[in-house]
Amino acid sequence: MSLLVTNARLITVPAGTDDPGYIERGYLLVRDGRIAAIGAGDPDPGVTADEILDVDGKFVAPGFVSSHSHLFTSGSRGLGVDQTLYGWCTSMFSVLNNASPDQIYWATLHGSLDFLANGVTTAYNFTDPLLPWEPMVEGKRADGGGTLRDHAWHTRQADGCYDAGLRFVDSIALDATVGTDEEIFARFEASLDHVLAMDPDIALGASIMGQVQWSTRPDAAEIEVAVMDRFGVTNQAHFLETYEAIEHQQTKFQLYKNAGALRPGMMFGHFIQTTPEIIQDAAAGGASMSWQPASNGRLASGIAHVPEMLDLGMKVGMGLDDQACTDVADPWQNMRMGMFMQRARTHDPLSMMPERVLRLHTLGGAEIMGVDDRVGSLEVGKFADFVVVDPRKPDVGPLWNPVRSYVLACGLRNLERVYVGGKLANDSGVSTNPLAVEASRVLHEELPALADEFGIIL
Known part of the structure; x- marks a missing residue:
């Protein structure tokens, strides 16, 4: 052809x-x-x-690259609009926590097709963890008992990206508070094997969804580094994102530093509530950053100091995050919002120019994901x-x-x-994928039925 x-x-x-x-x-x-x-x-x-x-x-x-995405959220737009990060998560997951593996498959496929419709051809996709979302109190996880979902919850999300034809890196949570270290390794390896069995031209690789920010396990950073080393994978951690409990969040940066995680292959998603010292340490170690300006604004999280990171040689990519917290997964909107936020913060138009922000949402994202040789x-x-x-x-x-x-x-x-x-x-906005019609049906019919079944008021 x-x-x-x-x-x-x-x-x-x-x-x-x-x-x-x-x-x-x-x-x-x-x-x-x-x-x-x-x-x-x-x-x-x-x-x-x-x-x-x-x-x-x-x-x-x-095609645009989204270096930070949660494609399973495509049926959850417009929720939690009066909330910051943790309240919004609780609102969104009130429905999704009750979904089946097949329903999360269709939600992920729908999100993947939505990315493609909007010009995004490659995504770093965080699969929803096996450990269901629990509310956060003062920036800390309220541990609800540690019951994991069936492993198909992970694999069906990878299938959704793959069947949509979206190139993707599959990011897998370790859920490190549940099980022995060997059980954690085995769970990750099973998800990794599932991705590696796919066509590598579509499934570009696997990564870790870093969870130190929320984990109650004191050596969570060490177990993530051990998995990086054992399986040769990258890691992207949601980190220093929200405005709540900033001092508590910042103390956890030292956990990553002490564990030897600050190196190429380590990405920090959001990375807003930083200090000059934190940025300098991350840059010096070779860690990179994924920037989500649209969701950072939607959730009132703040503005990352991206120009300062770039000036220190830190690699930066851009991501669209959740469809549920950008609502329209529009890379042009994301670029402009990011550009305008930085200019408003620095009072300097040169701090973020159009050429730079375009590079961050294409090749820059591919670079931090380690796939810039292909996309x-x-x-x-x-x-x-x-x-x-x-x-x-x-x-x-x-x-x-x-x-x-x-x-x-x-x-x-x-x-x-x-x-x-x-x-x-x-x-012109119409997918060529024959599965698009069924994905739309599931989201429009089955997700509202779940809300009705479990008495969820949104």
Whole structure:
């Protein structure tokens, strides 16, 4: 299968430079799901393809990367809007804690298709843990007894991403307060094996959902590092996110530091309630950060000091977090909100420019996830994951600076097509996946039925 895209305004976001790689009029050749050639002007006369797509001056840019996502929440939008993080979690999980593994599968698949519809082609996806959510009191978990769900709760979420055709890294909670260390290792290995049995072009790898922030186990950081070392996986911890119990949260950073976790492969999600010393230690060790500005604003969590992290050499990616706390999983909205938050905080427009925020939501996310050799930019050899964006429908006006107009003036309203591996995944908001109709039915019929069955008032 081959595809030749012509007459494109290309934004390539190449590695190794801050330049966005803009080409005013160019072409993209796809063979067997990967980019075979890319360049300015027209391809050589002898170049042929099974399909030729003339985009007539539309933008062709990398599919977005969400380096922090919870795709099982796609049926929980609009909940907990009067709450900060922990109250919102309790509101959302009041329904989802009663779902079956198959229902969480359909919710995850629905969320994955929603990402694809919005131009996100790769995601770091946190699977909901086997240990159900318990309320937090003064920033600490109220342990409800430690009964784990069936292991299918994990694996069906990975299946949902996979069946949607979304490239993903599967992030697995250790639930380290339940069982012996060997039992924890065995649970993780079973989930890991499930992911590794999938096509590695879709299931890009596995990772740990770091839980030190909430764990009542004093050596939780050590067990996470042990799993990283034993299985050769990365780790992303929700950390220093919410405004509650800040001093308690900050004390837990020392647990990660003492355990030797501050190194490449260690990601901190949110990372808002930091200190200059915490940022410096994380950067010096090679840890990275995933930034979720839309959800940080929605949940009143705060504003991460991203420019300061970048200035210290810390790698940063962007994520859309939950559909349930961004409500519209819109990467353009996420970029603009992040940009505007930083400018308002620093009073300096140069603290976050459009070119930088675009890189963070594409190649930057891929870099911290360890998959930048395959996704995140339009370069020869990488997967042909791209969006087609029409700046004339609706018309955004003259493209004085095309890349900046792409970030600042375009959005979902201009998104025409989404391709994964050179194959059309979404056309003007309509999924090409035959499972989309059933996913919608389950969310619209079965989740409300769960709320009725368990007497949940939302």
